[in-house]
Amino acid sequence: MYTVKTLNNISKMGLDLLPSDKYTVSENVENPDAIIVRSANMLDMELPSNLKAIARAGAGVNNIPIDKCSEKGIIVFNTPGANANAVKELVLTALFLSSRHIYQGMNWAKTLIGKGDEVGKLVEKGKSQFEGPEIKGKRIGVIGLGAVGVMVANDALALGMDVIGYDPFISISSAWGLSCNVIRASSLDNLIATSDYISIHIPLSSKTKGMFNKDKFNIMKKGARLINLARGELVETCDVLEALDKGILSCYVTDFPCEELLKHEGVINIPHLGASTPESEENCAIMAALQVKDFLENGTVRNSINFPDCELEHSGNLRLTTVHSNIPNMIGQITTILAQNKINIANMLTHQKEELAYSIIDIDAALSADVVERIKKIEGLRMVRVLCNP
Numbered sequence: 001m002y003t004v005k006t007l008n009n010i011s012k013m014g015l016d017l018l019p020s021d022k023y024t025v026s027e028n029v030e031n032p033d034a035i036i037v038r039s040a041n042m043l044d045m046e047l048p049s050n051l052k053a054i055a056r057a058g059a060g061v062n063n064i065p066i067d068k069c070s071e072k073g074i075i076v077f078n079t080p081g082a083n084a085n086a087v088k089e090l091v092l093t094a095l096f097l098s099s100r101h102i103y104q105g106m107n108w109a110k111t112l113i114g115k116g117d118e119v120g121k122l123v124e125k126g127k128s129q130f131e132g133p134e135i136k137g138k139r140i141g142v143i144g145l146g147a148v149g150v151m152v153a154n155d156a157l158a159l160g161m162d163v164i165g166y167d168p169f170i171s172i173s174s175a176w177g178l179s180c181n182v183i184r185a186s187s188l189d190n191l192i193a194t195s196d197y198i199s200i201h202i203p204l205s206s207k208t209k210g211m212f213n214k215d216k217f218n219i220m221k222k223g224a225r226l227i228n229l230a231r232g233e234l235v236e237t238c239d240v241l242e243a244l245d246k247g248i249l250s251c252y253v254t255d256f257p258c259e260e261l262l263k264h265e266g267v268i269n270i271p272h273l274g275a276s277t278p279e280s281e282e283n284c285a286i287m288a289a290l291q292v293k294d295f296l297e298n299g300t301v302r303n304s305i306n307f308p309d310c311e312l313e314h315s316g317n318l319r320l321t322t323v324h325s326n327i328p329n330m331i332g333q334i335t336t337i338l339a340q341n342k343i344n345i346a347n348m349l350t351h352q353k354e355e356l357a358y359s360i361i362d363i364d365a366a367l368s369a370d371v372v373e374r375i376k377k378i379e380g381l382r383m384v385r386v387l388c389n390p
């Protein structure tokens, strides 16, 4: 029996994929084998002693202590692309909101309640204050061309915009999906200096925190509009407010409000709704649950942040999975212990990612607790599991 703790509301469509004869799934599980989480902050959480896997039902993993997990041999998954369409649709909404003063105009229209027959006349008289430009023919700079950025760039082209993109780490699959009409920015500053609209789609990390600061605002086109549905901390709050006050920026749309941003007229604050559609909540939960299930039951790794992808067809009757430091002689020591105990290896696979390696070893014999204990004691070994092959 496996236990899975949920730290946020996770769509039932996903959790139902963990059958009740094999899984206890609840927000109240004490020492779970796995955690499924959305945006709950786990950074200061004490990691349960039984924990083997954390699945982020979503994209951003800045709420998860990745390094601490890697040290303990705990896998961290996310669900790449599962909520990208929802975010893209909100970015397109943000583009129009930032341009056409729709939301300010709607608020103003409400002030006409009580004016009776005069409303129509007052609307025609007052509407000119909410005039705003069309996006067609304007340039949008898309920073980060991953699952969301590629969709935003392609759809902005379809809306008649001139699109420039920046992503020094673009993946092959994103490059395949990106329209060849997207201009490749020679640098981030070149994108920022030439765009009328800028949309940010990069992860928050120690390298990207505060990336949008005074220096960047100072090179922007006067009156540019900035859309940030990625993470609040990518943009320095005091600098964005100053850029709005100086008229460098004419609008800032964010999915991550804070007290200071809420008070400023030039900011459109959305309450973190990027992924809040039934479709993406289901997609993310399904992907997270299936990844956790396949890892707990078969040792398969797909879409992990800290582990290498690893998948092996079953052979033999038992499966040993090991997480260990990516240093010489780890596999040698493990297989030596197996050989000393006359255990034959039916098949095996080992893959590495940065400082960590993961191995799946299928064996033909029984494994005594003593052998497992000896393997666990190898220096650099972070996690050992024994699974029954189907």
Ligand SMILES: NC(=O)c1ccc[n+]([C@@H]2O[C@H](COP(=O)([O-])OP(=O)(O)OC[C@H]3O[C@@H](n4cnc5c(N)ncnc54)[C@H](O)[C@@H]3O)[C@@H](O)[C@H]2O)c1
Binding pocket: 059, 060, 061, 080, 081, 083, 084, 087, 143, 144, 145, 146, 147, 148, 149, 166, 167, 168, 169, 170, 171, 174, 201, 202, 203, 204, 208, 229, 230, 231, 255, 272, 273, 274, 275, 276
């Ligand atoms: N508001 C929401 O509800 C919501 C929903 C989904 C994602 N997000 C945020 O958006 C981010 C992007 O989501 P995604 O699904 O497209 O992720 P992704 O991993 O598919 O894409 C991220 C892209 O950013 C690029 N990148 C990384 N560092 C960069 C840098 N310094 N400069 C330029 N490009 C850089 C990567 O190469 C990658 O292509 C997530 O990390 C998350 O923080 C927010």
Ligand SMILES: O=C(O)[C@H](O)COP(=O)(O)O
Binding pocket: 038, 039, 040, 057, 058, 059, 060, 061, 083, 272, 274, 275, 276
């Ligand atoms: O990174 C993400 O996937 C988004 O920020 C969505 O967060 P949520 O799952 O809490 O809505």
